[in-house]
Amino acid sequence: MSDIPTNGPFQLTRRRVLGSGAAAVTLLVHDLALAFKPPTPRLPGTRPQPDGVPTQPYIGGHAPPGAPDWSGGPGKARFRIDGLAKVTGQKIYARDFRAADMPGWPATERMAMILRATDPGRVFTGLDLSALAGVDAQPLTVITQTPLGNYTGPQRDLASLNLTLPFSSAGADGISQLLVPVGSAPQFFGQPVAILVFADAHAYRRARRALQFQPGVVQMGGLPPPPKQPWALAYSPVNYLTRYDGDGVNPFSQVQVGFESNPYQPDSTSQPYNSTARALRQRIDATLQTQSAGLVQLGGTYSTQVLDPMFMEPEAGLAWLDRSGSGTLNLVLGTQATNGDAGDSLALFGTNCPIQVKTIVLNSCYPGGGFGGRDVSTFPPLLAVTAALADGPVRIAQDRYEQFQGGLKQLASRITQRIAVDAKTGQFLAFGSEQVLPSGGQNNYSQFVAMLAAYCGLSGYNIGQAYVDAIAQPSSGVVAGSMRGFGGPQASWAVETLVDEVAVALKRDAIALREANALREGDRTITGAPLAQPMRLREICRLARGHALWRDREAVKARKAREGVRYGVGFALANQAYGTGKDGVMAEVAMDAAGRLTVRTNCVDMGNGSATTLAISTAGWLGRNAQDVVMGDVGSFNALDLHSDAKGSWADPRWTASFAMSSSACLTAFHQVHVTEQASRVLFEAGLLPAAAALWGVPLAQVQGKTRWDAGRLVAPGLSPLPLAALAARVHQAGLTTAAMVHGLYEAAWVSATYAVPAGRALTLPIDGLSLRAGGQTSWTSVLRQNVVPPKPEAGLYGRSLYAPSGALVAVEIGPQDFAPRVVAVELWVDAGKVLQPDLLLGQAQGGVAMGIGYALLENLPLEAGGAGDGRWNLDRYHVALSGDVPLARLNITTLPSDEPTAKGIAEAVLCPIAPAIGNAVAHATGRRFRSLPITAEVVRGALS
Numbered sequence: 014m015s016d017i018p019t020n021g022p023f024q025l026t027r028r029r030v031l032g033s034g035a036a037a038v039t040l041l042v043h044d045l046a047l048a049f050k051p052p053t054p055r056l057p058g059t060r061p062q063p064d065g066v067p068t069q070p071y072i073g074g075h076a077p078p079g080a081p082d083w084s085g086g087p088g089k090a091r092f093r094i095d096g097l098a099k100v101t102g103q104k105i106y107a108r109d110f111r112a113a114d115m116p117g118w119p120a121t122e123r124m125a126m127i128l129r130a131t132d133p134g135r136v137f138t139g140l141d142l143s144a145l146a147g148v149d150a151q152p153l154t155v156i157t158q159t160p161l162g163n164y165t166g167p168q169r170d171l172a173s174l175n176l177t178l179p180f181s182s183a184g185a186d187g188i189s190q191l192l193v194p195v196g197s198a199p200q201f202f203g204q205p206v207a208i209l210v211f212a213d214a215h216a217y218r219r220a221r222r223a224l225q226f227q228p229g230v231v232q233m234g235g236l237p238p239p240p241k242q243p244w245a246l247a248y249s250p251v252n253y254l255t256r257y258d259g260d261g262v263n264p265f266s267q268v269q270v271g272f273e274s275n276p277y278q279p280d281s282t283s284q285p286y287n288s289t290a291r292a293l294r295q296r297i298d299a300t301l302q303t304q305s306a307g308l309v310q311l312g313g314t315y316s317t318q319v320l321d322p323m324f325m326e327p328e329a330g331l332a333w334l335d336r337s338g339s340g341t342l343n344l345v346l347g348t349q350a351t352n353g354d355a356g357d358s359l360a361l362f363g364t365n366c367p368i369q370v371k372t373i374v375l376n377s378c379y380p381g382g383g384f385g386g387r388d389v390s391t392f393p394p395l396l397a398v399t400a401a402l403a404d405g406p407v408r409i410a411q412d413r414y415e416q417f418q419g420g421l422k423q424l425a426s427r428i429t430q431r432i433a434v435d436a437k438t439g440q441f442l443a444f445g446s447e448q449v450l451p452s453g454g455q456n457n458y459s460q461f462v463a464m465l466a467a468y469c470g471l472s473g474y475n476i477g478q479a480y481v482d483a484i485a486q487p488s489s490g491v492v493a494g495s496m497r498g499f500g501g502p503q504a505s506w507a508v509e510t511l512v513d514e515v516a517v518a519l520k521r522d523a524i525a526l527r528e529a530n531a532l533r534e535g536d537r538t539i540t541g542a543p544l545a546q547p548m549r550l551r552e553i554c555r556l557a558r559g560h561a562l563w564r565d566r567e568a569v570k571a572r573k574a575r576e577g578v579r580y581g582v583g584f585a586l587a588n589q590a591y592g593t594g595k596d597g598v599m600a601e602v603a604m605d606a607a608g609r610l611t612v613r614t615n616c617v618d619m620g621n622g623s624a625t626t627l628a629i630s631t632a633g634w635l636g637r638n639a640q641d642v643v644m645g646d647v648g649s650f651n652a653l654d655l656h657s658d659a660k661g662s663w664a665d666p667r668w669t670a671s672f673a674m675s676s677s678a679c680l681t682a683f684h685q686v687h688v689t690e691q692a693s694r695v696l697f698e699a700g701l702l703p704a705a706a707a708l709w710g711v712p713l714a715q716v717q718g719k720t721r722w723d724a725g726r727l728v729a730p731g732l733s734p735l736p737l738a739a740l741a742a743r744v745h746q747a748g749l750t751t752a753a754m755v756h757g758l759y760e761a762a763w764v765s766a767t768y769a770v771p772a773g774r775a776l777t778l779p780i781d782g783l784s785l786r787a788g789g790q791t792s793w794t795s796v797l798r799q800n801v802v803p804p805k806p807e808a809g810l811y812g813r814s815l816y817a818p819s820g821a822l823v824a825v826e827i828g829p830q831d832f833a834p835r836v837v838a839v840e841l842w843v844d845a846g847k848v849l850q851p852d853l854l855l856g857q858a859q860g861g862v863a864m865g866i867g868y869a870l871l872e873n874l875p876l877e878a879g880g881a882g883d884g885r886w887n888l889d890r891y892h893v894a895l896s897g898d899v900p901l902a903r904l905n906i907t908t909l910p911s912d913e914p915t916a917k918g919i920a921e922a923v924l925c926p927i928a929p930a931i932g933n934a935v936a937h938a939t940g941r942r943f944r945s946l947p948i949t950a951e952v953v954r955g956a957l958s
Contacts, residue, residue: 108329185487201454202882312431322386377645385496459485466500473588583933590813591918597671679918756782865927
């Protein structure tokens with residue numbers, strides 16, 4: 014998942030707005046399904062440029078022709094809207110495109126190879142490309158950060174370009190680098206040192222065979238100066254979260270501060286964190302250390318490993334800088350961060366850069382999953398600068414070795430925690446946690462991942478005295494990012510393992526202990542966020558405690574033991590948040606004269622079914638599913654005429670606190686569905702309903718609130734049913750609203766406002782931006798909001814306020830010979846709110862279970878030396894969960910019945926409890942406690958020998 018918490022004083026954004034010279038910058042977006050060039054909008058999130066805004070909407074669809082039967086009726090789907098395209102090969106990746114496929118591009122295409130450093134402990138001195146002489150594959154040019162002294166062929170350097178690098182290129186020392194300068198040590202394993210551009214694919218393949226895996230190609234010299242201590246290099250703030258109930262003190266104190274010294278030296282004068290919080294922590298520590306017969310105190314250090322996101326395809330892209338005078342940089346990318354990659358690519362070439370780029374054309378392709386691995390990746394800027402220095406279109410397509418070496422990874426973790434429990438009642442009294450998440454050699458979303466890990470530091474428990482410190486700590490490892498749970502799985506592993514240890518120490522049922530301490534509606538999280546929604550954690554515990562898998566675990570364990578098999582069952586709870594705490598989302602719904610509906614969004618479908626979900630979201634207000642869904646469109650939403658300037662305020666009707674978000678696995682069901690439904694509502698209220706009143710020959714007020722859809726026809730008491738096609742024709746004929754575009758901002762609640770729409774009506778809607786297009790018109794008209802209700806001031810301190818409780822029972826077996834734990838049964842419960850499409854939810858949950866199994870038992874990747882940065886890792890060494898590792902026949906997923914009106918994002922919720930439940934099951938089977946992942950056969954054998 015790629016979620017960016019934007020609350021608090023440490024706000025970083027990918028939406029760069031250029032200062033001087035910005036008026037000459039525009040941005041384009043292509044839909045490759047149509048091979049049609051859209052009009053020229055401005056950079057998203059900025060004010061209108063002097064040359065105006067687009068006058069023609071860009072309308073198209075990703076649903077392939079000939080696939081009309083995906084729809085299962087209004088609000089339902091028989092299969093994915095892109096299902097036929099997926100199984101017939103029409104839905105393809107960025108690597109499948111060539112320059113010859115792109116209308117208007119030169120057909121000749123260059124190929125580029127990225128060379129990377131494998132030893133950050135030594136200085137980069139140059140390249141040895143002599144192996145290319147014998148294979149007739151000399152590069153057309155070599156791109157480095159600074160000139161190569163030992164290379165006589167054509168070369169270009171980035172230092173002379175004065176590039177404006179994105180924040181994700183900053184190392185622990187604060188220096189931003191795309192490539193390692195000659196004479197400097199790499200910041201991390203796998204950092205790029207050079208880009209070789211070849212004449213064509215044939216020369217590239219010969220060169221790769223000659224250079225890949227060969228020592229000495231990247232030449233490394235003497236030792237660099239001694240580095241500073243890792244904690245002194247931290248580019249991420251410590252997240253200090255403190256909760257204290259009692260003694261007349263304000264029960265919640267949350268402080269998030271930056272630091273330049275050891276976060277675990279609280280007396281350091283360079284740490285300006287709140288004095289009240291410091292005093293409260295001393296009281297909590299006193300409880301954690303008090304020796305009393307009535308208290309049980311346990312703790313330890315718990316760790317998780319680095320993970321690879323495992324794309325369906327390694328990163329690839331195609332780019333071309335049109336030097337004909339337009340200054341247009343065309344990009345073909347598989348991306349989950351459409352706005353971010355477009356904005357960062359544009360920002361690279363600032364006013365001081367000799368290469369002038371005025372326009373970015375982003376062709377957004379299917380990203381092939383990844384769930385965070387393509388959010389603020391360094392691949393797009395590397396592709397962009399290569400295209401800027403090549404003499405034509407250029408393609409970079411990494412193989413799996415290169416993807417392991419250079420692709421983003423999940424942050425590892427090392428969490429030291431302690432808990433104090435009432436020995437008689439089992440009540441959790443006090444808790445302290447210090448979380449360190451090694452994050453690689455350049456910044457990504459590392460500090461935000463640590464922030465969410467801190468938010469998840471108490472799991473789903475109500476502990477009156479608690480603190481959590483979390484830091485993303487730089488290392489020399491491959492850059493890590495936001496995928497696979499965004500910090501939640503790391504925290505869940507530590508807390509849920511510790512809670513099981515408490516249950517063993519107290520000789521209490523582990524699920525009953527959780528149930529007694531679980532959060533209830535009305536409680537508050539460690540950030541002070543009130544839990545206003547029904548909390549189903551205790552219900553999940555009761556269901557799990559009554560399940561046969563748990564109830565019969567000892568009897569089955571004894572029976573299996575007679576067969577020589579170790580058997581165990583474990584449980585874990587999770588109260589995972591979804592969203593980021595400040596989410597800006599947008600959608601457009603348009604209707605043609607025949608009643609055909611199109612949904613447009615800037616998000617992309619990463620395999621989680623977003624396109625299908627958004628297509629069925631129109632049915633409630635418009636009576637049918639959308640036939641077309643356009644994904645990954647950045648530029649069209651400039652018609653909203655909104656901006657998100659840092660100094661803006663809600664008093665400005667054109668300002669929003671967050672314009673755009675990256676796509677993630679958990680944002681669709683609640684956030685993006687909401688804006689799609691609101692756009693559908695506006696289209697109905699300002700278009701279809703007035704048209705219906707006119708066709709019925711009655712006043713509009715007579716039918717307001719009294720209509721419903723029945724089999725594609727709008728019905729009202731005492732009036733003849735009207736089919737959507739007839740209504741659509743009248744809407745276009747009368748010049749009523751035929752398309753609505755909305756923007757929403759969620760921060761503990763949806764920002765709402767009143768909008769004066771056509772037909773003399775004022776609608777109060779949970780959105781903060783609206784634009785309309787009338788029949789017969791090509792331009793959009795923005796409708797300024799009035800009477801805005803902004804977020805509450807305290808909402809910025811909550812961090813997250815949306816939760817999807819979950820719990821998992823897992824059974825494992827360990828054979829007498831190989832000692833490898835094998836998952837044999839999984840029971841998963843999740844509160845998903847309103848279920849939009851059961852099949853999509855089930856598929857996402859199954860994927861979460863598979864990822865959790867891989868996390869707990871199989872995937873193992875050293876962060877630094879010997880890890881992926883050496884360029885020799887592939888799937889022969891990195892083991893992900895296969896079908897045989899997942900107990901498909903005994904995998905049951907139960908969604909709790911719900912009367913909530915909205916769905917919840919469950920992607921991370923289903924993942925978080927799986928690994929700790931497996932660890933607790935292994936502990937039950939073996940009598941040994943494992944505090945580090947993965948729990949491999951070697952680890953188990955060592956513990957039992």
